[in-house]
Amino acid sequence: MSLAAETEKQGLRDWLLAEVPTSRRHARMAAWYQNWLALRRNTLAMAGLGILILVIIIAIFAPVLAPHDPFTQDLANRLKPLGFGSHWLGTDSLGRDILSRLLYGSRITLYIVTLVAIIAPIMGLIVGTISGYVGGWVDVVLMRITDIFLAFPKLVLALAFVAALGAGIENAVLAISLTSWPPYARIARAETLTIRKSDFIQAIQLQGAGPFRIITKHIWPLCISSLVIRVTLDMAGVILTAAGLGFLGLGAQPPSPEWGAMISGGRKYILDHWWVATMPGIAIFMVSLAFNLLGDGLRDVLDPKESGR
Amino acid sequence: MNALELVDLNVWFGEGSDRVDAVKSVSFSVKQGDSFGLVGESGSGKSTVLRAITGLVPNCSGSILVDQKELGTGRSKRFYKTVQMVFQDPYASLHPRHTVDRVLSETLQLHGFKEIDTKIPKLLDDVGLGASFRFRYPHQLSGGQRQRVAIARALAPEPEILLLDEPTSALDVSVQAEILNLLCELRAEHHLTYLMVSHDLSVVGHMCDNVAVMQHGELVEMMTVDKMRNQQADHPYSKHLLESSARYRS
Amino acid sequence: MSNLVDVENLWVRFPTRTGVFDAVRGISFSLGKERLGIVGESGSGKSMTGRALLRLIRKPGIVEADRMEIMGQDIISMPEKQMRQLRGRDISMIMQDPKYSLNPVMRVGAQIVEALSIHEKVDSKLARQKALEMLEAVVIRDPERVFSAYPHELSGGMGQRVMIAMMLIANPKILIADEPTSALDVSVQIQVLEIMDKLVRDRGMGLIFISHDLRLVSNFCDRILIMYGGRIVEICEAGKLEEARHPYTRGLLNSMPQLNIKHDRLETLDRDPAWRDQESVSGIL
Numbered sequence: 001m002s003l004a005a006e007t008e009k010q011g012l013r014d015w016l017l018a019e020v021p022t023s024r025r026h027a028r029m030a031a032w033y034q035n036w037l038a039l040r041r042n043t044l045a046m047a048g049l050g051i052l053i054l055v056i057i058i059a060i061f062a063p064v065l066a067p068h069d070p071f072t073q074d075l076a077n078r079l080k081p082l083g084f085g086s087h088w089l090g091t092d093s094l095g096r097d098i099l100s101r102l103l104y105g106s107r108i109t110l111y112i113v114t115l116v117a118i119i120a121p122i123m124g125l126i127v128g129t130i131s132g133y134v135g136g137w138v139d140v141v142l143m144r145i146t147d148i149f150l151a152f153p154k155l156v157l158a159l160a161f162v163a164a165l166g167a168g169i170e171n172a173v174l175a176i177s178l179t180s181w182p183p184y185a186r187i188a189r190a191e192t193l194t195i196r197k198s199d200f201i202q203a204i205q206l207q208g209a210g211p212f213r214i215i216t217k218h219i220w221p222l223c224i225s226s227l228v229i230r231v232t233l234d235m236a237g238v239i240l241t242a243a244g245l246g247f248l249g250l251g252a253q254p255p256s257p258e259w260g261a262m263i264s265g266g267r268k269y270i271l272d273h274w275w276v277a278t279m280p281g282i283a284i285f286m287v288s289l290a291f292n293l294l295g296d297g298l299r300d301v302l303d304p305k306e307s308g309r
Numbered sequence: 310m311n312a313l314e315l316v317d318l319n320v321w322f323g324e325g326s327d328r329v330d331a332v333k334s335v336s337f338s339v340k341q342g343d344s345f346g347l348v349g350e351s352g353s354g355k356s357t358v359l360r361a362i363t364g365l366v367p368n369c370s371g372s373i374l375v376d377q378k379e380l381g382t383g384r385s386k387r388f389y390k391t392v393q394m395v396f397q398d399p400y401a402s403l404h405p406r407h408t409v410d411r412v413l414s415e416t417l418q419l420h421g422f423k424e425i426d427t428k429i430p431k432l433l434d435d436v437g438l439g440a441s442f443r444f445r446y447p448h449q450l451s452g453g454q455r456q457r458v459a460i461a462r463a464l465a466p467e468p469e470i471l472l473l474d475e476p477t478s479a480l481d482v483s484v485q486a487e488i489l490n491l492l493c494e495l496r497a498e499h500h501l502t503y504l505m506v507s508h509d510l511s512v513v514g515h516m517c518d519n520v521a522v523m524q525h526g527e528l529v530e531m532m533t534v535d536k537m538r539n540q541q542a543d544h545p546y547s548k549h550l551l552e553s554s555a556r557y558r559s
Numbered sequence: 560m561s562n563l564v565d566v567e568n569l570w571v572r573f574p575t576r577t578g579v580f581d582a583v584r585g586i587s588f589s590l591g592k593e594r595l596g597i598v599g600e601s602g603s604g605k606s607m608t609g610r611a612l613l614r615l616i617r618k619p620g621i622v623e624a625d626r627m628e629i630m631g632q633d634i635i636s637m638p639e640k641q642m643r644q645l646r647g648r649d650i651s652m653i654m655q656d657p658k659y660s661l662n663p664v665m666r667v668g669a670q671i672v673e674a675l676s677i678h679e680k681v682d683s684k685l686a687r688q689k690a691l692e693m694l695e696a697v698v699i700r701d702p703e704r705v706f707s708a709y710p711h712e713l714s715g716g717m718g719q720r721v722m723i724a725m726m727l728i729a730n731p732k733i734l735i736a737d738e739p740t741s742a743l744d745v746s747v748q749i750q751v752l753e754i755m756d757k758l759v760r761d762r763g764m765g766l767i768f769i770s771h772d773l774r775l776v777s778n779f780c781d782r783i784l785i786m787y788g789g790r791i792v793e794i795c796e797a798g799k800l801e802e803a804r805h806p807y808t809r810g811l812l813n814s815m816p817q818l819n820i821k822h823d824r825l826e827t828l829d830r831d832p833a834w835r836d837q838e839s840v841s842g843i844l
Contacts, residue, residue: 021444027408031446037576199402203462206363207419208389217415221406350744351715452601481600481771486814486825493824508744515816515825538819553746554818557775 038301045297051290059106068097070104070257079273090275092265098279101257105280108258109287112173112242113235119177121227124184129215129223131185132192143189149182154237155244162250169258172251176241180234184227191223225302232295236288243284259284311377312470312502313345313362313392314338318371320354320361331357333526334371339519341469344496344503346517346534348510348550354526355506356397359472362504363394375470390420393463397475399455403447409433409458410443416465432461435498437491453484457491464495471496473505477512489515510554514538522547562844563733563765564590564612567626571607571789574619582607582620584789588842590733594759594766595842596776596797598811599786605769608786609735612767613652614642630732648678650733651726653755656742657718661710668706671725678729693724697754716747723755727762734759737769752779773800773811782842785811790839807834 017034021027039045058065067086074095082090089098131142149157161175195201196219204218243260245251247267252258254265259280266277320332332354339345349355361369364384373380375391396402403412413432417425430440436457447455456476463471476492477485489512496503507513513520514534521531522544530544540555542548571583583604588595599605611622614634627635629650634642654660662670671690675681681689687706694702697720710718719739726734736755740748756779759766770776776783777797785793785808793805803809810828 020441021408023444024408024410027410027444027446034576199396199398200404202365203394203396203402203459204404204415205365206389206394207416207462207466208384208386209415209419218404350746482773483600483810483814483828486816486827489816490824490827510745511816511818514818515822538821549746551818553749557745557749 035301039297042297042300044293045300048290048293048295048297051286052294055106055287055290056110058103059110062103062107066097066100066103068100070096070100071255072096079269079276081273082275089279090273092262092276093269096255098262098276101262102259102280102283105257105259105262105283106287108169108252108256109239109242109284112169112176113238115173116177116180116238116242117231117235119173120180121184121231123177123181124186125188125220125223125227127181128185128188128190129192129219132189133196133211133215133219139189142185146182146185149179150186152179154179155241158241158245159248159250162245167250167253169252169256172242172245175245176238179241180238183234184230187226187230188223191226192219195219195222225298229295229299229302232291232298235291235295239284239288239291310341311338311374312341312343313504314374314377315358315362316372316374318358318361318369318373320357320366320369322367331366331526332361332369335523335526335528336371337521337528337531339470339502339504341502342500343519344505344517346513346520347504347506347523348508348513348520349523350508350550352525353523355523356474357526358523359394359474359504359506362392362472364388386420390466391468392470392472393466393468394472394474395456395459395463395476398479399452399459400447400479402459403455405447408444408446409438409450412458412462413465416462420466422465428465432465435464435495436461437487451484452480453487456480456484456488460488460491460495464499467499468501470502470504473503473507475507476505478507478509485512492516510537510551522550562589562591562628563630564588564767565626565628565843566612566624567843569608569611569624569627570622571604571611571616572621572623574621581789583611584839586786586789586791586839586842588784588791589844590765590767591844592763592765593782594756594768594780596780596783597767597769597786598771598773598776598783600771600811602788603786604789605771605786606737609652609737609767609769612735613646613650615652644678647674647726647729647731649731650735651729651731652735652737653719653722653726653739655738657710657713657715657722658742660722661718663710665709666706667708667710667713667721671706671721671728674725675728689728690724693728694721696727696758697721697724698750699724714747715743716751719743719751720754723751723758727758730762731764733765733767735767735769738771739768741770741772748775755779773808774815784840784842788835790835790837791842792834792837792840794840794842806831 016030018030021030076095077091078093078095080087080091082088084090087097092098127142127146131139157179158175161178162171165171165174201214201218204214242251243263246258246260247264249264252261254261262280263277270277316336318332318335319330321328321330323329335358347355347358357366360366362373375388380388410429413429414425417428422428429443433440433442438454438457442454450458477488480488493516495501505513505516514537517534519531519533520537522529524546530542530547532542537551540551542551566589567587568585569583570581570585573580573582586608597605597608607616610616616622624635629645668690671693672686675686675689691702691706694705699705699717699720705713705717705721713721739755740751743751768776768780777800780797783795783797784791785795785805787807793803793808795803795808800812803812810826813826814828816822816825
C-alpha cells in the first residue's frame with residue numbers, strides 16, 4: 001500500500017517537473033513547484049516558514065491549546081513566576097495566565113499583519129505602477145504625495161491618524177497601512193520604469209492593448225514578487241508598530257491580549273517580575289524573525305534579476 | 310500598389326537646444342508583396358523609422374500611408390491588425406512570466422478572434438514549433454524558439470505588413486538561417502509585405518528586393534538588391550558600407 | 560617550453576538544480592606564438608574555455624584539468640595572489656562590450672595608467688606618457704583628448720580600442736579576445752580587428768580569438784578550433800577552411816548568407832546528436 005502511495009507521489013513529482021506542460025494549469029503548477037523546490041533548499045527560510053505556520057495553527061486552535069481563560073482574573077495569584085502550578089509562563093498583574101494570553105494574542109497579531117499586508121502593498125502597487133507607467137504630471141503629483149508621507153516618521157504619523165480616528169485595533173491597522181504604503185509605491189514605480197520601455201511591453205502595445213490591461217496584466221505580475229519580498233521583510237516592523245501603538249494605549253484596548261499592550265502592562269513590574277513584559281517580547285521577536293527569514297529566502301527565489309537567468 | 314509609403318518623415322527627440330534629429334526627411338515606398346530592406350550602422354535612425362510607423366515615437370512629422378490611407382497621430386486597432394512587428398532581441402520581447410499560450414491567446418483576444426484554442430496550434434505549426442511548446446515559459450526556450458514565438462505573435466492578427474527589426478542579429482548563424490528561411494516561406498504563404506531593418510548587408514541581400522541605405526538619419530541611396538550584390542552603389546557611403554561588408558566576409 | 564599555453568583535458572562544470580552541467584568537456588589544446596581561433600555557437604563552451612584560462616570561472620563553477628600551464632607555469636594550483644600578478648602581465652583579455660568593461664566614473668587615462676601601475680613601478684609622468692603612446696598605437700588621433708575623456712564620451716569602436724590599449728600596456732605575452740567586436744558596426748569591426756592584429760604581430764604575442772563568426776576568425780587567425788557541445792570537433796588551418804570536413808563546420812560556413820551569391824534557401828544545420836559524443840580532437844601542437 002505504501003508502495004502505491006510512493007509511486008503516486010513519484011508520479012505527481014514527475015508531472016510537476018515535466019519538460020513539456022500539457023495545459024495552462026500544469027504550466028503554472030510546475031512553475032510554482034520549481035520555486036518551492038528552490039525555497040525548500042534554504043534552511044533558514046524554511047525555519048521562518050515553519051514558525052509562521054506554527055503561529056497560524058496556534059491562532060486557530062488557541063481555545064483548545066490555552067490552559068486557562070485569557071480574561072479570567074485571579075487576584076490571589078497575581079504576578080506568579082514561571083512554572084507556578086499550571087501557569088507555565090506565570091501570571092500578570094491581574095493574575096491572568098500569560099501563556100493563554102499569548103496564545104490568544106497571536107490571533108490579534110495575525111489579524112493586524114494580514115490586513116496591513118493586504119492594504120498597504122496594494123495601495124502602493126496601484127499608486128506606483130500608475131505613476132510609473134503614465135508619467136508626466138500624474139507621476140509628479142502622485143510621487144510628491146508619496147514623499148509627504150515618507151517625510152514623517154512612521155510611528156508619529158500613525159499616532160496622528162489613530163488620535164484622529166480614535167483608539168482601537170481597526171484604526172491601528174488603518175493607521176499602519178496608511179503610513180506604510182509609500183515605500184511600496186516607490187518600489188513599484190522604479191520597477192515599472194524599467195519594465196515600461198522593454199520590448200515585450202511595446203509588443204503588447206502593438207496589439208492595441210490599453211494602459212489598464214498593460215498595467216494589471218503585464219506590469220503587476222513583475223512587480224508583485226519584489227513587493228512580496230519587501231512585505232515579508234517589513235512585517236517585523238508592522239508588528240513592532242502595532243505593538244508600539246498598543247504599548248501607548250492607542251491600539252488594542254484592555255483587556256485584549258495584544259502583545260504590545262501586554263508589554264506595556266508589564267512595564268511597571270519589569271524589575272521585580274521580569275517575565276510579565278519579557279514573554280510577549282519574545283513572542284514578538286520570534287514572529288518578526290520568522291518573517292525576516294522567510295522574506296530573505298523569498299528574495300533569493302523570486303528576485304526577477306536572479307530568476308531571469 | 311504601395312502597401313506602405315513614407316513621405317518626408319522627420320523624427321526628433323527632445324525640444325529646443327536638446328533636440329536630436331533621429332530621422333531627417335526620409336521618403337520611400339514599399340509595394341505590396343515586396344520585401345524592402347533598410348540598412349545602416351548604429352545610430353543611423355533605421356530602427357527609429359520602424360518605431361515611427363508603429364507610433365512608438367514621441368515626435369514626428371511628415372506622412373505615413375498604409376494601403377494608401379494616411380495615418381493620423383494615433384494608431385487604430387485596424388492599423389495593428391494590418392501592421393505587425395518582430396523585435397530584435399527575442400530574450401526581451403517576450404514577457405518572462407507568460408507562457409507561449411498566454412502570449413498568443415492574449416493577442417488573438419485583443420484582435421477579437423474566436424476559436425482561440427484551435428488557432429494557437431495552427432500558429433505554432435506555421436512557425437515550425439510543435440503544439441508541445443504551447444504551455445512553456447520563455448526561459449524554457451532557446452533563442453531561435455523564442456524568435457519563432459515572437460513571429461507567431463506577429464502573425465496572429467493576420468497582418469499584411471510585417472516590420473522586422475534586426476530579427477536575427479541576436480541569434481547564432483545556423484539559427485539565423487532557419488529563421489530567415491522561415492520568414493521567406495511565410496512571406497510566400499501569407500502574401501506578406503516586409504520592411505526589414507538590418508546592419509548586415511548579406512542578410513538584407515538574401516531577404517529583400519530593394520534596399521535603402523541610411524546614414525545619420527538621412528536616406529542616402531536606394532538601389533535594387535542586384536545592384537548591391539554587384540557592388541554598384543553610387544553614393545560614397547553606400548560604397549564604403551559594401552566594401553567593408555565584402556572584406557569582412559572575404 | 561616554447562608553448563605559451565598548454566591545456567590538457569579541461570573540464571568546466573556547473574552544478575544546477577537538475578544535475579551537473581558540463582560546459583567544457585575534456586578539451587586539450589596549446590597555443591604557440593600564433594593566432595588561434597576558437598569558434599562555436601552559443602553554448603559551445605568557447606567563452607568558458609577563455610575564462611577558465613584566466614581562472615575567471617566563478618563559484619559554483621568547477622574547473623578541472625590534467626594540465627593547465629601558461630608559459631610553463633602551472634595555474635591550477637597557483638595561489639590567487641600570484642594569479643592576479645599573472646593576469647595583465649602575462650595574459651589579458653578583451654571582452655565583448657567596452658560599455659561594461661570600462662569603469663564609467665573614471666577617466667579613460669586613469670584606467671589605462673592603473674592597468675600599468677599594477678604591474679610596474681612607474682612614476683606618474685612616465686605612466687602618462689606610456690598611456691598616450693599606447694593610445695596612439697591603437698590609432699586614436701587625439702590621444703590627449705581621449706586620455707581625459709570619460710568612457711560614455713567615446714563611441715563603441717573608440718571604447719574597444721581603449722580596451723585594447725589598456726590590455727596591452729603591461730606587455731602581456733598572450734591576449735584572449737572574446738567576441739571583441741560583436742557589439743560594433745561592421746566597418747568599425749574591421750578597423751579594430753586590424754589594429755589588434757597588427758599589435759599582436761608586432762609584439763610577437765599569442766592570440767586566442769573567440770568568436771561565433773567562422774569567416775571573420777579565418778581572416779585573423781592561423782589555426783581554428785571548432786567547438787560544439789563543449790568539445791573540439793575539428794581543427795582547421797585558417798587558409799584551408801574550404802577543406803573542412805566535419806558537417807558542423809560545413810554547416811557554419813554554408814548557413815551564412817553571402818552578399819555576392821543568391822540563394823533561394825539558406826542551408827540549415829541538422830544537428831546530429833552523435834556529434835556530442837564524439838571524441839574531442841586534440842589541439843596540442
